[in-house]
Amino acid sequence: MKNGIDTQPQAAHEIEAKPSFEKGHIEHEDHTDLKSKVADYKMDAIEAENAEHSMTVMEAARAYPMACFWAFVMSFTIIMESYDVFLMGNFLALPAFANRFGVLDTATNEFVVVTKWQSALQMSGQLGALIGVFLAGPITSRIGYRWATLLGLALMNATIFVTFFADSLPVFFVGQLLEGLPWGIFIANAPAYCSEIVPLRLRAPATQILQMFWAVGSIIVGAVTFVYNGRLDESAYKIPIALQWMFPTPLMILMFLAPESPWWLVRKERYGEAARSIERLGRKSRLNSGETVAMMRRVVELEKSATAPNYVELFKGSDLRRTLIVCGIYAAQNLAGNLIANQAVYFFKQAGMAQNTAFALGLITSALQMIFVMLSWILTTYFGRRPIYLWGTAFNVVMLVALGIAASVGTSNAASNAQASFGLIASVMFTFAAAPISWCIIAETSAIRLRPLTTGIGRATYYIIEIPCIFLGSFMLNPTGGNLGGKCGYVWGGTALATLITAYFCLPEMKGRSYREIDIMFRRRIPARQFEKTVIGAEEDE
Template sequence: MSNDIETKPYSAAEVETKPDVYEMEHVEQPKMNDPSGFKADAVEAENAEHAMTVLEAVRAYPMACFWAFFMSCTIIMESYDLFLIGNFVALPAFTLRFGIYDAASNSYVIATKWQSALQMSGQLGALIGVFLAGPITSRIGYRWATLFGLMLMNATIFVSFFANSLPVFFVGQLLEGLPWGIFIANAPAYCSEIVPMRLRAPATQVLQMFWAIGSIIVGAVTYVYNSRSGQSAYKIPLALQWLFPTPLAIVMFFAPESPWWLVRKGRHDQAVRSVERLGRKSRLLNPSETVAMMRRVVEMEESASAPNYIELFKGADLRRTLIVCGIYAAQNLAGNLIANQAVYFFEQAGMSVNTAFALGLITSALQMIFVMLSWILTTYFGRRTIYLWGTGFNIVMLVALGIAASVNTSKASQYAQASFGLIVSVMFTFAAAPASWVVIGETSAIRLRPLTTGIGRATYYIIEIPCIFLASYMLNPTSGNLGGKCGYVWGATALICWVTAYFCLPEMKGRSYREIDIMFKRRIPARQFAKTDIGVLEDE
């Protein structure tokens, strides 16, 4: 297509009210200060993305949706193992093999310190993994970094499977966490980079759906094996982890690299081929123009030095880093840990073992359904709006949970606690969690994205590890024994997250990465993002 950008439609009213902009775009192209000419194509591509509807974007980028789907599948492995360990502490065969006798409950339980240690071991490994993911991905790309993680996952499962003591089990889970860190750092970044603007929300929200799918698989497996008394009750669920890495590695071997990553490396011809593989050429998609749009953003962010962690804490990037870290940290502070320990929570609320496992499975199934419903929600409402309303609703439910646990013990109280716990878990995956993934994928600068998502997820684990100890202490009958009263604690932390988000979380719905870059550089207040106009020719 010609570099002439006169094809951008303007109404008569717009020509009257914005004569300067009209003249710049339609009369004097040299005003773009674009000696190479590619910025004109960049404007065309950005205008095309703004004009697309969601359905048009799906039709223009069918393979981008396909590859985002499979990249998101890697999240199943962290979800599966995390929920599996959460269920093991309530699994009779596991507690009988590794637990201690509790006279008060006349049963075997995993000691509080080991209950917490096992649940944080994978997160500790993932904390190391996310710091490795940024430099590795910046150097070799999302595709090869993911393949490396999948092969590493295959190897580390052996340690947990053959563990015959809690210390060895701890080491096995820690090692499994290393590839988790790579997957969780790369998946939201890759998904947000390969799809057009209108698909950024559903493409990144798929991550939460696969998180729910992992918990559904765990719920089904442990529900089947919870009545078994031998080692197979926990060995077989562990072995099932081998079903995921190799098939995913075969599929991801054929995946295209992120065109944004290729542009950052100066490999523009390969970036064009990557865009061609992600979409299909039509009036809505011109690969050369799309790469020109990427070049424009990358050149705006250009720096003399290679991307490094120090840059994340300088200038406008500091604010972006804090938003990503804050939104990740809030995932642990708004009651989500009740979902991660759903079966154990239901047991402590007074449910029988079978009922607790059944409720855990129902919770996971509802989470998957509500994640899919959230795709519709984000099409019509902004990320900020969804996050604030969703978190606000959960604050009310958490306080109600605490109140239900504070009244006299009865069947009604137990059912109320179970109900409020289930509602909190499901509503988190309907509003706050999906919105969080979109914010994580959109906020960071393109140049620093692998590093920003990595350090953001590291913040998640740094907050989660002490929270796991706190959650285990509050629920364990040999320790805090708070049961549903933990709703007061999580309600208070969720309120802090809500207040922080109200003042600090910007609205980025319908914004190109160029527009987001400019608004952060101009230090636009969070509550003004949605009202700020950025011209198509502005680069700073």
Template sequence: MAATADQDLESKIQHNVDHHDVYEEKAGISAFKAGAIEAENAEHNMTVMEAVKAYPMASFWAFVMSCTIIMESYDVFLMGNFLALPSFTQDFGVWSEAHGEYIVVTKWQSALQVSGQLGALIGVFLAGPLTSRIGYRWATLTGLMLLNVFIFSMYFAKSLPVMFVSQLLEGIPWGIFIANAPAYCSEIVPIKLRAPATQMLQMFWAVGSIIVGAVTYHYNDVKGPSAYRIPIALQWMFPTPLAILIFFAPESPWWLTRKGRTEEAAKAVERLGKRSQVNSTETVAMMRRVIDLEKSEKKPNHIELFKGTDLRRTLIVCCVYAAQNLTGNLIANQAVYFFKQAGMGVSTAFALGLITSALQMIFVMLSWILTTYFGRRSIYLWGSAANLTLLVALGVAGSVGVSKAASNAQASLGLIVSVLFTLGPAPASWVIIGETSAIRLRPLTTGMGRATYYIVEIPCIFLASYMLNPNSGNLGGKCGYVWGGTALVCLVTAWWGLPEMKGRSYREIDIMFRRRIPARQWKKTVIDVNDDE
């Protein structure tokens, strides 16, 4: 009897202990979820200015990371401008009896402009696994140091093949920058700052084109190799200062939380925001809640991008990236050469190219307001529709015969297309790319999307060079018909498949993709703050 009583007592004690442990566990889960909900509600309720005040250093570090895009932009526009630079064409081109000047033959025009993109295509595939393993910060630092080395080979290049290989090598770090920057910028800022933080990438793309436009405009009358070697050497302005700044930057707290380093994630949050206005514990709880939704036993890999609901997310990112090359962007990238083929003088073409780049920067800043208050989908669709109309008008202007009025109309429409692209589709694209991918697969998704961009861009560059080259297609403004046709396909695809993610937390975006809500229904769909499926 005594033994039985003792056993009953022990059983009751153990039951009470177990019950207490379960209670504590449930209380812990409840507190964790309450903190996560509190942090998400706080981000939803912030105004844009309150978000800037609460996260001042997040805005600064997004600014610094966006500066890495200057380097790709600089070199992309540099090669386009070199094709119109007399000293470059004289050293690397052939004499054209028909036009009375030196020109770079079509195959090398195209090859020089795709070489960097080929390298970047390699870089974006390296960026995903590299960033998933060592983080955004160290992956970017690796790219910056490699770029410092590769600029040497381009500076000392004395033939087109060597220049081609040099550009290809430089492209590898660009791929790392362009894959990481939109993901990092979207992860370190609160909801209300995601649009301006990621749109800064388009602004710095314009900054790179302004710098290269000013440099090549200054050197377009200079005789000898210094006219193009000095602009090449100026690339060294960027990597080392940026590397020093990024060395001191915080790692993305989302990346740290994915790795289970929650204490470091909390410290990163405190570095990004003001301690008096940001609760790092609750913010990390919000991140853990989203990451738990996406939890998987497998390590992130490219195959997952094409399975289940992640396939839809991957397709959106890839299509938005591809559309950048199919809605008039290549006219912007070859603006100086386009203006020259439209009948402008060399100095006028370079001046118009510089004006185009300056206007692009202004219009990107205007797009911050539009995208913040009117959403991503509407701005993207209306901007694409406007570009389509202008591209068709450009084709008409190129079809009315050779005259000064027709040349001026083509140049004006080319400028407007290039500038309007940076008001709507281009900056909205960066926001969409940063928001669409799952947190767990983000480095891989942005890398795959940018790879699609290059895969589409490379044949488009060959096509654009063929259409504009006077010894080949010689279409001039009539290329507007071609780009108008591709822009129409992109517009219809976006109307059908692009959701509106303005004001949505990453948790809400995850849930809406899992529920397979049609793109046109996203704006009016309500997701309860307690939902965790």
């Protein structure tokens, strides 16, 4: 043993020698028999869990370098949704797109896309993704994260054709809706897969990287539309659409080579394959795959049910509380000013910035978001999930209210600059604290057995909240609608305050906790503010 880690890896055939459950047998055994079976490999499970607890972040990264790489690859799928979400937002401010599909605004003598189509185009992809996330859970539970992601990437390649050849707003709507189907698979699977292939200390950075790739997608869009915003022909929007094809095929090749989640394999009782997957994710000299599989089995067997995972289970017993937390965190992403970031360029134009300045500020905002996501990795190393989320959201409440005040004092250049500044700060700080930590909370909160379903329904909640928020946001900013400009800060500041109060009472602290410990605390119904103080012994299973 070295630093609590056995340096002699256990062969895969030894895993199979461990006492195992036959499919369906668990429903005929009483609780005493279950505890006896778990005890057969409990010591190995304790060794593996203690090893993960004893690691530092850097030790975990050195022990599991390929896990970090494959988490990086899976996270790359998020770029595709981010790219398209920001692309539609930027198209609304693109002269060539507005001239082709808009109407003349007599007040400004410029063409604008009418409010209902602004909202429809921005919510069409989310509507498709809403369908996609409900499909993702059952598909992933049956065929695994790897094949489900490959299916999504193949579908993405095909659906881009519809948007590329669209010559009317209704066809754009249909194209975006179809593209949303694979987005739902990616966004449901990515946080779950990333959290399952890495050890405890790497769960936060491995899931927070999703927010970084969201920012990368917006940077690419910002750069492309900044280059083409001066063109007045259809290439100004056709080329950015075509660039989506650069993502799926390379990712399909990589995901075909990727290992399956060992947690998913253990759930399927494929212990030998799970051990080989673990050995592919980490250095054989630094880990014991047999003990790690035993740790996973301990959690999976204690969560086991006589029925297959289904959506009804998400709303029963302790899983109801876990589902509500995941859904609440996802919903809050739309209620704390995130929509200002998604419509950054259009927001800056309505705040009084010149067209080129608005596109440049949008690009700067995206670049700063990526930088601050990376800085957030340092934050989560030293601070818990709960304080980062609460303080980050509180700061955004202040910035959003300040944005509303700046928009209420007049129409001077100083007021316009103040609005742009507060909007930029709110967008960037959202990606420094609340946004990246949300991914970590989502991945840690769900039960292992129900994870694909929980992350799917959580993301569905995101879209259900986002769709009306998009209509509201577009109405508030559009000069043919509410024309509120920066005064929308009052609205988003109010919704952000509501999420802050809810999180204070309901959000538990899960930093440094194994999945076994998290399971036990939810089953014991520990109050959210007591999670951090609760001690769970290594021998405890209930």
